[in-house]
Amino acid sequence: MRLRVDLIPREELSFSDVVLVVDVIRATTTAAAFLEAGASALYLTPSIESARAFKDEDVILGGEVGGLKPQGFDLGNSPQEALEAQVGGRTVVMSTTNGTKAAHLAARSAKHVLLASLYNAHAAARLAHELATEEVAVLCAGKEGRVGLDDTYTAGVLAEFLQLMGQYELDDGALVALSTRRTYPDPLEPLSLSAAAQALKQVGLEDDVPFCAQVAKSPAVPLLVGRSGEALIFHRGTSQRSSQVGIPVVS
Incomplete structure (x- = not known):
């Protein structure tokens, strides 16, 4: 089995099997939190405008522009807020700057697309391993076209969990992600240092970072x-x- 990590989304990428999409701060963490809170379905749209088109009394709109809740949306992109939201049995429609776009890229060609983060890392890795027949790919959303330390670290954690389940042939991206994971014993450190965390700090939302740094909680x-x-x-x-x-516990 092959294990591949793409550190940034690129239009020319294609995928033959299973893809784990990672936008740990915050879209894929928030997505897991919505489903954990009881949402019946999660719709990811490529733009804020296309998300608004789904709005009705049975739909919750969640997302962000520049880290902040868009006008007319019910919720932002905070996993803490998502976990506490009254979404049981309802559909949540999400649109974010980086994560939802990466998911749409993966969906063009992959057989299976999963949303992964540190928060659900073990469960996501296990399901990917069960579904895969030839390859597991990790697609990091990055930050506006640049490599993200937070997503690269998360890809390394996923790679470690996958290696506990079977033998994988690693590409260079997977080796980079594993090296990044081993550089930082505490998940909060690379997440806090990342550009994504710094951007949240500028808009007063840095409290979401420790939540996103929790490993294998969901x-x-x-x-x-x-x-x-x-x-x-x-x-x-x-x-x-x-x-x-x-x-397993990551330490």
């Missing part, structure tokens, strides 16, 4: 199941094994 893995217009539809994926058994 069993909720958003899995692409279909489309509706421009939106990608994600439901909570289910591993054949219990997602609460045998979760």
